[in-house]
Amino acid sequence: MSASAHDLLSGRNGSTVLDTALCYGFDHEQSYIRAFKRQFGVTPAQFRRGTAEIQLVERCDPSRFTEIRRGVVFEPTFVMKPRSLYAGRKATIAIADNFEHHTANAHGVSFFYGEYAKIPNKLKPNVYIGLTLYPPEHGPNATDYLPSAEVSSLEGLKHDWDTAEIPAGKYAVFKYIGRFHPEHLTIHQLNDIWNYMDEWITRSPYEQAHGHHFEYIDASLARQDYCEADLYLPIRDI
Known part of the structure; x- marks a missing residue:
């Protein structure tokens, strides 16, 4: 999309939107227009008229990512996240059982498609x-896993759903992209990503701030051969 935007302005590979669409592998002009608008928020025609600017995604620097189990994890970006509220269906997950039977994954998939x-x-x-929450009473052998949605209010939800309130804080956000559907993201991929995150934090000026972390997955991006997940790790200065 970024390369095609440059061609639209320069007239390279043809003078029309259709010419550009065909050059970049689209069979139909409308398919290209929809993809362009989904990426940049404006149509190719609006962009060519100079009525909007767009944010380009440049070719990535391979030194900024690490291969992990049928995918790559990128060096973190940083966000400040306000107090957040979650509602879902909590389960206590035994670490050993999760490695053998993918219990957290099964619980998450069941929740997403069912509730x-x-x-x-x-x-x-x-x-x-x-x-994922680390209650001290579980010790090192188990965690609480809450497949959930972030919600604007917990009013009226606590009776029907398990809920969590997470304080405001700073996060390191690691993006993982894999060659499979997100429903197949299991403890085995996640454990390798966490190991990478642990190595990163040992050489950073930060430490983990709270007893939780979470995966953020936009289901609208998912395909059978594409998984994109952002892993949020709460951090504070050492």
């Missing part, structure tokens, strides 16, 4: 949050 759509007050209707 996710019923949660009211969702902030982003297509976004799945896999929130």
Whole structure:
């Protein structure tokens, strides 16, 4: 999309939107227009008229990512996230059982296809949050896993759903892109990503701030051969 935008302005590879669409592998002009608008928020014609600017995604620097199990994980970006609220269906996950039977993955998939759509007050209707909590009473052998949606309010939800309130804080956000559908993202891929995150944090000026982390998955981006997940790790200065 970024390369085609340059061609639209320069007239390279033809003077029309159709010429550009065909050059970049689209069979139909309308398919290209929809893809362009989805990426940049404006149509190719609006962009060519100079009525809007767009943010380009440059070719990535391979030194900024690491191969991990049928995919890559990128060096983190940083965000400040306000207090956030989540509603879903919590389960206590034994670490050993999860490695053998993928229990967290099974719980998350069951929740997303069976109950996710019923949660009211969702902030982003297509976004799945896999929130992992480390209650001290579980020790090192188990965690609480809350497949959930981020919601605008917990009012009226606590009776029907398991909920969590996470304080405002700073996060390192690691993007993972894999060659499979997100529903197949299991403890084995995640464990390798966490190991990478642990190595990163040992050489950074930060430490983990709270007893949780979460996966952010936009289901609208998912394909059978494409998984995109952002892993949010709460951090604070050492």
